[in-house]
Amino acid sequence: MREDEQKAKVIGQFSLQAEGYSRLTSSMTNGRQEGFRALLGPKLDDLLLDVCCGPGTLTLDLAPYVAHVTGLDLTPAMLVQARAAQEKRNINNAEWVEGDVYALPFADAAFSLVVSGAAFHHITTPRAAFAELVRVCRPGGRIAIRDVTPVDQKSAAYDRMEILRDPSHVHALTVDEMAGLGEGLPVGVPVVRGSVTADLPLDAVLATSFPEAITIAALRAMFYADALSGEDALGFNARLIEGDLRVSYRQTTCVWIKY
Numbered sequence: 001m002r003e004d005e006q007k008a009k010v011i012g013q014f015s016l017q018a019e020g021y022s023r024l025t026s027s028m029t030n031g032r033q034e035g036f037r038a039l040l041g042p043k044l045d046d047l048l049l050d051v052c053c054g055p056g057t058l059t060l061d062l063a064p065y066v067a068h069v070t071g072l073d074l075t076p077a078m079l080v081q082a083r084a085a086q087e088k089r090n091i092n093n094a095e096w097v098e099g100d101v102y103a104l105p106f107a108d109a110a111f112s113l114v115v116s117g118a119a120f121h122h123i124t125t126p127r128a129a130f131a132e133l134v135r136v137c138r139p140g141g142r143i144a145i146r147d148v149t150p151v152d153q154k155s156a157a158y159d160r161m162e163i164l165r166d167p168s169h170v171h172a173l174t175v176d177e178m179a180g181l182g183e184g185l186p187v188g189v190p191v192v193r194g195s196v197t198a199d200l201p202l203d204a205v206l207a208t209s210f211p212e213a214i215t216i217a218a219l220r221a222m223f224y225a226d227a228l229s230g231e232d233a234l235g236f237n238a239r240l241i242e243g244d245l246r247v248s249y250r251q252t253t254c255v256w257i258k259y
């Protein structure tokens, strides 16, 4: 797929998703970032860049622990949400930049921490994107990526379902693919940590997305069948809990040090 087609899909989806996605992620905030923060080890003089920041939930959660945060995203509607969240949370060391992960509008070595959450699965050439994150990080700084990582055997089914649910999905990296992003770049071997998100009501997840060729009811039926089978064939850990359909996501965080 051509990059400009993919970017149009991203902007189309995330303009529609911005408000619902912002609501979902801000409702998940409590305690959610502590493990990530512990791995990242922010310091009060750090300059942090959050690439593909969306509504800025992670960016703003990290802001109190560093000197300054910059959130960058392709979708203007997401940055509207980020600015509103910043104002609501009364945080004054954050700024927002519209831009593309493949051509970050920053000088080499401009930041000491570079992070990206829940975004690499929308990227068609993740190695090129990762090289940009490395470029803008100073030597001795850290680069951290956190994203969904279905297990290898479920990767294809997971991608198929996610593309139906959200046409801007491309491919969720497996743990090995994520950990391998730094090969050939001036970074060390990453620290790799797995985690699982909280149980999310499927309806809240479906409420954020705008599928093209399938209805939300049809998607719900597919998750329901997967939960009843007990097989987790889709890789979302779909389960019925007291009659409610819940899903959770396997995630991985990788942290590299730039040399």
Ligand SMILES: C[S@@+](CC[C@H](N)C(=O)[O-])C[C@H]1O[C@@H](n2cnc3c(N)ncnc32)[C@H](O)[C@@H]1O
Binding pocket: 007, 010, 011, 014, 025, 051, 052, 053, 054, 055, 056, 057, 058, 072, 073, 074, 075, 078, 099, 100, 101, 102, 116, 117, 118, 119, 122, 123
């Ligand atoms: C699922 S949201 C994740 C938002 C946030 N990082 C989080 O953890 O909640 C993915 C974001 O990636 C952004 N995005 C996708 N492709 C991008 C690109 N090429 N350059 C910059 N941002 C991009 C989208 O606009 C969207 O806001």
